Amino acid sequence: MSKPHSPRYVAAQVSQEASWLSFNRRVLEQTRRPDFPLLERLRFLGIWASNLDEFFSARISRAFAEERGTPGYRELMKEALDQAEEAGRLYLEFLKALEGQGIHILEPSQLTKAEKQYFGAYLAEEVAPLTDLIRPEAIPELASQALYFAAGEGSLQHLIRLPESVPRLLEVPGREGGFVRLGALVRMRSDLFLPANQKLPLFEFRLIRLAQLARSRADWDELPEALEARLDGQVSHLEVEEDFPAQWAETIRAALALEPWELFRLAPPLDLSFVSIIVARGPASEKFKPITIEKPKGFAKDPFAYLNRRDLLLYHPFEDYGAVEAFAQMAAQDPKVEAVRATLYRIGEENGIAQSLIQAARAGKDVAVLLEGRARFDELANLEWSLRFAGAGVRVLPLPSKKVHAKALYVRRAGQAYVHLGTGNYNPLNGRLYTDLSLFTAHPELTADVWAFFSALEQRQAPVLTTLRTGPGIRDLLLENIQAEAHKKGEIILKFNHLTDPPILQALEEALNRGAKVHLIVRSTLTALWEGLEVKSLVGRFLEHARVAAFKNKGKWRVWAGSADAMPRNLDRRYELFFPILDARAKRKVLEILQAQILDDRNSFILTPRGQERRWGGKRDGQRLGKP
Numbered sequence: 001m002s003k004p005h006s007p008r009y010v011a012a013q014v015s016q017e018a019s020w021l022s023f024n025r026r027v028l029e030q031t032r033r034p035d036f037p038l039l040e041r042l043r044f045l046g047i048w049a050s051n052l053d054e055f056f057s058a059r060i061s062r063a064f065a066e067e068r069g070t071p072g073y074r075e076l077m078k079e080a081l082d083q084a085e086e087a088g089r090l091y092l093e094f095l096k097a098l099e100g101q102g103i104h105i106l107e108p109s110q111l112t113k114a115e116k117q118y119f120g121a122y123l124a125e126e127v128a129p130l131t132d133l134i135r136p137e138a139i140p141e142l143a144s145q146a147l148y149f150a151a152g153e154g155s156l157q158h159l160i161r162l163p164e165s166v167p168r169l170l171e172v173p174g175r176e177g178g179f180v181r182l183g184a185l186v187r188m189r190s191d192l193f194l195p196a197n198q199k200l201p202l203f204e205f206r207l208i209r210l211a212q213l214a215r216s217r218a219d220w221d222e223l224p225e226a227l228e229a230r231l232d233g234q235v236s237h238l239e240v241e242e243d244f245p246a247q248w249a250e251t252i253r254a255a256l257a258l259e260p261w262e263l264f265r266l267a268p269p270l271d272l273s274f275v276s277i278i279v280a281r282g283p284a285s286e287k288f289k290p291i292t293i294e295k296p297k298g299f300a301k302d303p304f305a306y307l308n309r310r311d312l313l314l315y316h317p318f319e320d321y322g323a324v325e326a327f328a329q330m331a332a333q334d335p336k337v338e339a340v341r342a343t344l345y346r347i348g349e350e351n352g353i354a355q356s357l358i359q360a361a362r363a364g365k366d367v368a369v370l371l372e373g374r375a376r377f378d379e380l381a382n383l384e385w386s387l388r389f390a391g392a393g394v395r396v397l398p399l400p401s402k403k404v405h406a407k408a409l410y411v412r413r414a415g416q417a418y419v420h421l422g423t424g425n426y427n428p429l430n431g432r433l434y435t436d437l438s439l440f441t442a443h444p445e446l447t448a449d450v451w452a453f454f455s456a457l458e459q460r461q462a463p464v465l466t467t468l469r470t471g472p473g474i475r476d477l478l479l480e481n482i483q484a485e486a487h488k489k490g491e492i493i494l495k496f497n498h499l500t501d502p503p504i505l506q507a508l509e510e511a512l513n514r515g516a517k518v519h520l521i522v523r524s525t526l527t528a529l530w531e532g533l534e535v536k537s538l539v540g541r542f543l544e545h546a547r548v549a550a551f552k553n554k555g556k557w558r559v560w561a562g563s564a565d566a567m568p569r570n571l572d573r574r575y576e577l578f579f580p581i582l583d584a585r586a587k588r589k590v591l592e593i594l595q596a597q598i599l600d601d602r603n604s605f606i607l608t609p610r611g612q613e614r615r616w617g618g619k620r621d622g623q624r625l626g627k628p
Contacts (some may be wrong), residue, residue, distance in 0.1 A: 009509055010514050011509055012530070016297060017063045019525040020059055021080060028044070028086065037604070038094075038101060039282045040287055040288055042279055043275075044350075046272065053208060056236045056237035077261055080558070084266055085266065088272075090185040101283065102283075104177055106180045107180075111172070115175075126166065127166055127182070131186075136157065139255040144209035144211065145208055146161050146164060147204065147270065149200065149204055150205060151203070162182065167274075168271075169274050179278065203242040203244045204269070206238075207239075209235050211376070238262065240263065241267070275484065278299075289397070293318065294318060299323055299440075303323075303440065304334070311439065312439065318625035324426070325353055328378055329359075337412070339365060339412040340365060340412075341369070341370075341408070343372075343407060343409075345426075346375050348381065349381060357369060358388065363626045368454070372399070398460060406563050407423065407577065409427065410450045410454060416442065417444070418442045421439045421579045422563070423548075433447055434543045436545050446467060446579060452465060469560075477578060482508060483507055483510075485551050492516055492550070493519045494508075494520050494550075495547065495568070496565050498523075498570075499520065500526070500567045501571060512533060520533070521544075522536075523543075529608055534608070537612070538623065539605065541623055544623075546561065549561075560580050561590065563577055600620050602620060603623055
């Protein structure tokens with residue numbers, strides 16, 4: 001009896017948190033891109049800083065609750081600290097490089113007497129009235145992500161909280177390209193902030209808490225109360241400047257119930273996200289040149305006539321996100337349009353599609369939206385939109401038990417249905433910075449399913465769909481197609497932001513061991529890696545955001561796209577939509593994009609069980625439309 005062959009591919013397991021920190025290191029690496037202008041490289045330093053805050057406020061929550069103190073958790077802290085120390089060194093390198101471009105971040109000692117007098121008056125008039133002076137007894141109640149200073153004579157006596165409404169970086173009047181940090185100015189004039197005009201040294205620190213809604217399933221009428229009662233959770237992170245007095249640091253750490261290894265000592269300034277101010281104000285010569293955005297001919301003028309003839313698939317931002325807004329605008333203006341439905345998740349403060357929905361409702365059309373009130377950190381903005389919609393006659397549908405993360409816009413005109421289905425949020429800023437796919441279609445099977453999706457959720461029922469997939473049905477779709485291609489002639493391409501679903505990863509391993517050709521393009525988190533399989537992560541000028549699955553079945557490709565990442569959270573606890581690309585021309589286009597990204601050697605990291613390897617400097621740029 002012959003021995004069974006041991007499988008060639010055996011997954012090395014990676015925790016979701018460790019994988020995400022590896023992604024943030026890839027973001028930090030972009031600050032070294034030789035082909036990026038200076039301010040664009042600096043932009044990535046700010047993105048890295050914001051990402052690390054998000055890690056400690058949200059992404060660490062499971063590991064904090066279940067694994068805190070274990071060797072694996074301490075490894076996460078070690079990696080986060082290593083990145084933070086490297087970011088501090090990079091910041092100093094950027095200061096020197098910026099000087100070559102006429103941008104100077106000055107210390108108060110470099111200011112003239114007149115400039116010091118001006119900023120003294122500015123602090124007294126604009127900053128001090130908004131600044132909190134806090135007793136050390138209140139350390140357990142300190143706010144998440146605020147910037148604090150500590151002061152005292154011998155013992156820790158005073159805490160100062162800087163106002164978040166004042167920019168962290170201020171322009172020096174009369175000095176072109178001259179800036180000074182708010183924190184440095186406050187140090188210079190500590191007497192304006194301490195009792196009895198004491199002038200004491202100040203030491204910088206900040207903390208991050210886990211952010212959670214007390215009631216995650218609050219409906220619209222309960223959401224204001226839930227937001228009001230949002231108690232930031234336990235402190236998960238504390239950082240102090242490197243010269244912070246040891247006894248004071250110990251006092252704060254103990255009061256916040258943190259372990260010694262959860263305290264980071266870092267070179268000031270803390271929280272480097274303020275560099276985005278330099279990027280915004282800096283010269284255009286040190287930023288990317290605007291890309292040429294292609295507009296679909298004839299679509300915006302009459303999208304309904306266009307879609308009666310053929311589908312349209314767009315690849316943003318290279319193809320105009322304005323086409324999505326034009327579709328909504330035409331639906332609002334066209335007197336033949338009877339009904340409009342939309343899913344809205346993160347739509348921002350200004351949104352053309354939302355305004356079109358309001359316009360449509362005021363014109364007497366039947367307009368309803370699934371506005372997700374539990375989009376993390378966007379709850380308040382969406383609550384404001386719910387009031388604006390209600391005031392204009394747009395029906396805001398009740399929140400289902402699951403989050404609605406689907407991206408769908410439905411229009412019924414003279415009895416004919418049209419839909420837009422996408423991989424990205426209906427957000428004008430994201431639409432120009434994220435790579436996403438948009439499908440416009442009048443295909444009856446697709447439009448009927450989109451209407452069924454909205455109708456079911458309006459009636460508080462689980463959607464039952466025929467052609468599209470939602471919820472666990474997306475997992476079933478992926479598993480069925482992966483298993484069908486688990487043979488020597490099979491070929492699978494999966495492109496996701498996150499790929500962490502155990503059954504899908506297990507099916508991929510089985511397909512690999514049966515000889516299938518597997519290409520994985522995973523931007524952020526991947527919890528299984530295989531020796532001998534080159535997994536790709538693309539990090540470039542634009543944020544990779546499209547989710548696509550392609551399967552070569554008997555020589556013919558089947559292609560799907562949608563809003564869902566391959567994670568248990570998205571598949572089991574959210575309403576997503578995955579849709580087939582039925583139009584032959586659109587399918588070819590998606591496959592060309594995928595092929596260009598597989599070949600990319602300009603923005604790529606190859607992920608293996610041994611680590612990640614940069615692939616830069618080549619000629620194949622997978623972040624350009626139709627140009628390898």
